Amino acid sequence: MTDSILFARMEAHPADSHTLARYEATGGYAALRKALAMPPEEVIAEVKASNIRGRGGAGFPTGVKWGFLPPDIRPRYLVVNADESEPGTFKDRQLLERDPHQLVEGIVISAYALDVEHAFVYVRGEYPRPARRLQRAVDEARAAGYLGRDVLGTGRNIEITVHLGAGAYICGEETALLNSLEGKRGEPRIKPPFPAIAGLYAKPTIVNNVETLSNVPWIVANGGAAYDAIGPEGSRGTRLFSLSGHVERPGNYEIVMGMSWRDLIFGLGGGIRSGKQLKCWIPGGASAPWFVPALHLDEPVTIDDTGRLGSMLGSGAVVVMDETTNVVAAALSVVRFFAHESCGECTPCREGTSWLQRILERILGGAGRPADLDLLLDVSDNISPGLRWPPAMTTICPLGPSVVSPITSIMSHFRDEVAAMIPGAVTAGV
């Protein structure tokens, strides 16, 4: 069994894992040759059999998504989401910089399987170095015949365009991304229709994350069943986690899901810096409700367990906070992010995010009012009625409800600490 699919090459060959020469010398593009000898539907069947779920945040089964394409409409497009902008997340950057051919091969195999002639990679504008590495890999692959006209003599044409964003987190949302790629403002579309039915230029379009597609060469080379044999049911395969915050050893870790949070944070991450105690952590990016050691440390890191416990693995960003953390200041940082990144289309999101920001700012500044404790939850309830998990939607996209996560987190786990910062507020302990 394998623990490393995505990072194996860069770990074994740090000096040149990003080059075509190294990629080919370590078995690269063999999966493409294998795929091209199979009927496209068999390639899709292998991806379905792998049971891989999308790594962009929502965890949707990739093979099922691919199956939504209407059979008779052309052209179809494949769009790779490399907009990685959720605070705490930096895994796709490592894949793009250190093993871009793995992604390129995944794109070409997927494009062949899905009968796509033109794929796009939407890289966030703040990633020029990853984009340069990717573009060089694309150029190398084209020169070697893996890409472009008549791929490896099969008569198939597959082109990849690397596109740079320009500083808007919301363009990571797939329909906002498609609008952006069409040359419009990056505002999300109302779904349905989903991109698989009407996506880029209103044509059937598959949107997948960088990490998702980087797994495709391995799946094709080893078979979907082999991938499906790794990790627990519902969370198959390896998965990248970005560890940051107050851990001893921050970084990206490729793990087989199912290990405990304790093993991830204290084992791989080396525990908390400077011998401090763990206070809480964000298990899956800024949109995810926070976990605390008393309730969650020995729970397994899987998509479904994390959902059952009221949060999500999301983008795989684990942000660790030690006992000295001012949770109001930390929550404000997250809330301000969403206020800054709201596209403004929906009133609850546009107004609610900045209202929450102002309340937290005044509490932090010592000018909070006792009523602010209820107000935080009232405003949150207006954005996400019932404060349920997964959140109820009053908005076009899930960014709006995401801002509620840090609020409910500090109010359910650290209410006394928040109250103690407000003159005249009553804490339960008093």
Next chain:
Amino acid sequence: MSWDSDTRARAEEIIVRYPQRRSAVMPLLYLAMAADGKLTDEGMREVAEHTGMTPAQVYSVASFYSMYKRELGEHLVSVCRSVSCHLLGGDDVLAAVVDETGIRPGQTGAITVEAVECVGACGGAPAVQVDYELVEGVSPAQARALCRWLLDERPGFVIGDDLQARFGGQRSFDWGPAEPVGALGPVPAFEPYGTTGGGA
């Protein structure tokens, strides 16, 4: 000022990468910034002409995104203030930058200073970007030295690996071999809108 033949050639090179001209508006806006040092009305008119959009449509798109800037100094210093950097002292780094340069976030002097959201370097917090080239693990003292260098030396371009070696610390991960490609100013260094060239 209308685009010279080199810029027009680059524009056409970009446009053919897309099935529809309008999709080239974002890269062409970068091209316009690279040509003029910032986004100008003339630049947007050129972009409109090349994409078949109206200048108002181009303006509407440009104003949606934070990286198309109408005011820019020789270099752009972006300090991350999102949660992972916040936890490890990003606020102090921003304060050091403001103090050393005398330029407040969002303002432009000889250089432009801004506070930004997560730049994808959270494992190397606190993170700073200079013209979108990344520097990880930056202390307040290093941030000061970086600003002094930009203000005193007025470098014509910046190279990410050099910045990291001189002003950075802990990184999110091993970057692999250095690459001698740099940014010529506050536009992402991605061909064909303006890099120092070369490649690794």
